[in-house]
Amino acid sequence: MFSKTYTMVFVVGVTMVSALVLATAATALKPRQELNARLDKMKSILKAMALVKAGEALTGEELEKRFQENVELVFVDYRGTVDSAYKDPKHNQDKLLKNLGLAEKLPAGIPDKKGLDTTKGIEKLRLIVYVQKSRPGGSAAAYVIPLLGRGLWGPIHGYLCLDGKDLNTVTGVIFLTEKETPGLGKEIEKPKFQEQFKGKLIFDENGLLRSIRVIKGKVDPTHPDARHQVDGVSGATITCNSVTKMLRKDLFLYAPYFRKLRGSDGTKP
Amino acid sequence: MSASAEKGESLFSPENRKAFTDPLLDGNNVTVNSLGICSALAVTTLLEASVVMGISVTVVIAFSNLIVSLLRRFIPATVRMVVELVVIATMVILVDQVLKAYNYEVSKQLSVFVGLIITNCIVMGRLEAFAMHNRPWPSLLDGLGAGVGYGLVIVIIGFFRELCGAGSLWGYQIIPQAAYEAGYVNNGMMVLAPGAFLMLGLIIWLHRTVNKELVEKD
Numbered sequence: 001m002f003s004k005t006y007t008m009v010f011v012v013g014v015t016m017v018s019a020l021v022l023a024t025a026a027t028a029l030k031p032r033q034e035l036n037a038r039l040d041k042m043k044s045i046l047k048a049m050a051l052v053k054a055g056e057a058l059t060g061e062e063l064e065k066r067f068q069e070n071v072e073l074v075f076v077d078y079r080g081t082v083d084s085a086y087k088d089p090k091h092n093q094d095k096l097l098k099n100l101g102l103a104e105k106l107p108a109g110i111p112d113k114k115g116l117d118t119t120k121g122i123e124k125l126r127l128i129v130y131v132q133k134s135r136p137g138g139s140a141a142a143y144v145i146p147l148l149g150r151g152l153w154g155p156i157h158g159y160l161c162l163d164g165k166d167l168n169t170v171t172g173v174i175f176l177t178e179k180e181t182p183g184l185g186k187e188i189e190k191p192k193f194q195e196q197f198k199g200k201l202i203f204d205e206n207g208l209l210r211s212i213r214v215i216k217g218k219v220d221p222t223h224p225d226a227r228h229q230v231d232g233v234s235g236a237t238i239t240c241n242s243v244t245k246m247l248r249k250d251l252f253l254y255a256p257y258f259r260k261l262r263g264s265d266g267t268k269p
Numbered sequence: 270m271s272a273s274a275e276k277g278e279s280l281f282s283p284e285n286r287k288a289f290t291d292p293l294l295d296g297n298n299v300t301v302n303s304l305g306i307c308s309a310l311a312v313t314t315l316l317e318a319s320v321v322m323g324i325s326v327t328v329v330i331a332f333s334n335l336i337v338s339l340l341r342r343f344i345p346a347t348v349r350m351v352v353e354l355v356v357i358a359t360m361v362i363l364v365d366q367v368l369k370a371y372n373y374e375v376s377k378q379l380s381v382f383v384g385l386i387i388t389n390c391i392v393m394g395r396l397e398a399f400a401m402h403n404r405p406w407p408s409l410l411d412g413l414g415a416g417v418g419y420g421l422v423i424v425i426i427g428f429f430r431e432l433c434g435a436g437s438l439w440g441y442q443i444i445p446q447a448a449y450e451a452g453y454v455n456n457g458m459m460v461l462a463p464g465a466f467l468m469l470g471l472i473i474w475l476h477r478t479v480n481k482e483l484v485e486k487d
Contacts, residue, residue, distance in 0.1 A: 200457075
């Protein structure tokens with residue numbers, strides 16, 4: 001039949017052709033794919049700011065234009081101080097956090113007393129904030145921060161939008177998943193789940209960071225913590241817990257910045 | 270490598286037409302051969318995803334069939350399945366890359382399921398059953414028929430699952446808000462696998478009622 005040599009050569013040949021075809025396709029399509037990813041990210045941020053309505057179709061140019069006109073990028077360090085000199089077009093926050101071992105290991109519970117001072121290299125951390133430009137002369141209309149967490153089957157991420165005046169009320173949130181189960185974990189991508197976050201508060205009356213918890217079942221509106229809770233998705237407990245952890249971690253990271261803004265404005269609830 | 274006597278056969282001769290219609294109707298891979306069920310359940314929560322999946326699978330089967338048929342006399346038996354897998358995987362990754370470049374929204378929706386086409390039994394099934402023993406053009410037709418047969422079934426399932434489970438079609442709300450306020454509730458089961466299974470069962474039942482020959486004689 002076929003000799004062993006032939007078999008080897010054939011298999012190597014097929015593999016090489018396949019690799020060539022895929023490498024060529026991937027390289028040729030990469031610019032478009034990266035552009036799509038960038039536009040998609042801008043769209044999510046604008047959605048969190050309610051500057052893009054659900055189902056609204058925009059061309060790439062329209063999106064870029066709307067983003068440029070409305071959003072300003074600000075970078076802060078772990079103490080919440082703005083770093084206006086920081087310019088890194090390839091800013092990869094997830095990677096920075098991973099390198100510092102902070103991607104998931106932030107202290108559980110609400111760590112107001114503990115700080116990150118002891119984490120090696122923390123001085124170099126820069127966190128991005130998307131500020132919604134207000135009318136000239138006024139304060140910012142809203143602040144959007146990126147979220148990153150680990151769902152049940154894969155990463156989950158999103159954007160949280162805070163009211164520019166009190167830096168406490170959530171005015172919008174977007175959650176995105178990659179591998180969560182449709183109908184269960186993937187439900188967090190639906191407006192029905194995300195709408196719940198509107199009006200919730202992240203700080204309490206004493207200025208303590210409470211973040212927002214996704215609870216099992218329905219929130220009891222008479223409970224004192226109701227302003228910091230939303231209903232969970234039934235059958236998707238783990239994904240919902242991931243959302244809670246993600247919010248807690250990222251709000252903890254940005255809390256110093258929010259506190260600085262609240263302090264100077266004197267806008268405490 | 271015999272130059273077959275049918276070299277002069279027309280492109281759409283009865284044999285070739287049969288190669289296309291067989292896996293589409295009487296030999297429908299989903300309803301008759303019970304293949305490709307997993308993805309038939311997984312992506313059909315939305316109509317648009319079902320359509321894109323149907324097209325993607327058709328492209329993969331058709332071109333995998335074509336390539337394997339062209340290579341069929343050169344593939345050593347000892348590595349037959351390995352080579353088939355390389356061909357399938359290459360096609361699927363190509364489709365995935367093209368989707369990410371030209372229809373990003375849908376590729377996000379389909380996420381892992383496009384990659385899972387590699388595991389779709391229908392693809393490997395057609396390669397083994399047809400492409401390895403037939404010439405390229407009929408193989409291509411067989412691949413198209415198999416893909417369209419699969420696509421038809423999942424589009425029907427997707428249509429009803431989205432309509433009953435979400436009240437929308439292709440993302441557009443169909444059931445008016447007034448109905449929800451009057452007490453209408455989306456059928457939650459349709460969003461989950463059992464709903465898909467039921468739909469599939471109904472379609473198989475329908476197929477076998479229309480085509481009595483499919484029913485086994487007891």
